[in-house]
Amino acid sequence: MPRGARLDAPGTLHHVMVxxxxxxxxxxxxxxxxxxxxxxGIVAAASGTNIYAWALMTNxxxxxxxxxxxxxxxxxxxxxxxxxxYYNRRYKRHGHLFQNRxxxxxxxxxxYFLKLVSYIHLNPLRAGLVCSLDExxxxxxxxxxVIMKMIRRDWQExxxxxxxxxxxxxxxxxxxxxxxxxxxxxxxxxxxxxxGLTRSLGGWSEVKGQRQxxxxxxxxxxxxxxxxxxxxxxxxxxxxxxTRFPAIPLxxxxxxxxxxxxxxxxxxxxxxxxxxxxxxxxxxxxxxxxEYVEELGMSYAGAARLLGVSASAVTQMLLRK
Numbered sequence: 314m315p316r317g318a319r320l321d322a323p324g325t326l327h328h329v330m331v332x333x334x335x336x337x338x339x340x341x342x343x344x345x346x347x348x349x350x351x352x353x354g355i356v357a358a359a360s361g362t363n364i365y366a367w368a369l370m371t372n373x374x375x376x377x378x379x380x381x382x383x384x385x386x387x388x389x390x391x392x393x394x395x396x397x398x399y400y401n402r403r404y405k406r407h408g409h410l411f412q413n414r415x416x417x418x419x420x421x422x423x424x425y426f427l428k429l430v431s432y433i434h435l436n437p438l439r440a441g442l443v444c445s446l447d448e449x450x451x452x453x454x455x456x457x458x459v460i461m462k463m464i465r466r467d468w469q470e471x472x473x474x475x476x477x478x479x480x481x482x483x484x485x486x487x488x489x490x491x492x493x494x495x496x497x498x499x500x501x502x503x504x505x506x507x508x509g510l511t512r513s514l515g516g517w518s519e520v521k522g523q524r525q526x527x528x529x530x531x532x533x534x535x536x537x538x539x540x541x542x543x544x545x546x547x548x549x550x551x552x553x554x555x556t557r558f559p560a561i562p563l564x565x566x567x568x569x570x571x572x573x574x575x576x577x578x579x580x581x582x583x584x585x586x587x588x589x590x591x592x593x594x595x596x597x598x599x600x601x602x603x604e605y606v607e608e609l610g611m612s613y614a615g616a617a618r619l620l621g622v623s624a625s626a627v628t629q630m631l632l633r634k
Contacts, residue, residue: 321384328429329385330416331393332373334409339372339400346454349374349396354468356392363470366429368436369454375433377420389415390604414603430474431496434460438497446494460489567605567619574601586621598622602630 333339340346346369353376357364361381368375380388397410420429434449434457443449450461458464459471478492479485574597575582585594598620605616606627613624620627 321380321386323380323382323384325385326377326379326420326422326426327385328418328420328433329376329378329389330373331376331389332412332415334412336372337410339374339396339410340369341404345400345403348399350454350466352392352396352399354466356388356395357468360388360391362388363473364456364468365426365470365474366433367456367469368433370436370440370442375436377429377433385417386604389417427477427492428496431493434493435497446490446497450490457493461486564615564619567601567611567615570604571597571601571619586619588621599630602627606631 331339340349349369353364353367356362357378360383363379363381364376365379366375366377378385378388393411393415400410401407420426434455437443437452437455438446438449442454443452449455449457450463452458453464456466456469459466459469460474462471475482475485475489478488571585572582575585578593578597580589580591580593580597584591585597601620602616605611605619606613613627617624617627
């Protein structure tokens with residue numbers, strides 16, 4: 314079954330991962346990297362999104378952020394759509410650049426913040442893009458160099474991260490570097506990026522032990538944290554959904570996005586909502602059905618009405634990879 318809507322309350326800590334479609338590259342050279350990172354900073358500043366750690370790889374990127382007033386979905390849409398438009402123009406290509414659904418994990422800041430900062434910043438070293446921690450400190454496409462004050466990026470929350478390691482900047486930098494060095498040998502740490510129950514319990518060995526004891530635990534694949542944290546986040550998300558996203562504003566936001574894509578593609582809204590099988594209309598429907606259901610949390614019936622298709626067609630589009 315398709316996954317549910319994102320946990321998108323403003324002020325939530327997320328570990329976000331975006332990947333190129335079918336594992337393809339999302340950057341070809343330093344001009345692309347500079348555009349992506351510059352856009353990341355511009356959109357973060359404009360949306361009030363706090364960026365704590367990030368790493369831009371060849372075919373994917375990691376970002377540790379706290380969402381701003383408009384939430385995660387709005388921030389990611391502006392970041393990825395703008396970059397994809399630039400990339401397609403530069404390389405005279407068409408179609409999707411990123412996988413349709415980026416991955417976002419809500420994280421328990423108290424338990425996992427420092428581990429996530431180091432895990433994300435060590436990505437270039439694990440992948441062989443740099444050969445040592447010394448080289449990583451000068452690597453411009455990762456937030457580690459910013460924390461170490463080798464590169465300046467005012468939009469990155471450097472002071473917040475260092476504040477976790479001490480009050481004095483020099484000693485905090487030293488302690489931070491020592492911490493990252495101590496995390497170097499831990500490898501991929503899949504519990505930080507996937508597997509709901511495994512992640513919540515702290516690893517497969519804990520899951521196995523609990524099953525042998527006949528115990529059960531509550532988890533959610535979208536959340537990194539204890540059972541209590543998972544329940545708290547889900548409760549807050551439901552309350553936020555009821556108070557912040559009533560039906561009428563949601564429909565208006567969805568309609569605005571539909572009008573925008575039709576205008577950009579040069580197709581008639583009447584034709585799209587009238588069931589046209591034109592290739593462009595079909596492409597817009599496929600893109601929007603995921604945004605409506607997975608990001609905005611619309612019902613299948615609501616998405617179907619706006620897109621001029623049946624609810625069963627919405628289901629089929631969501632099931633396709």
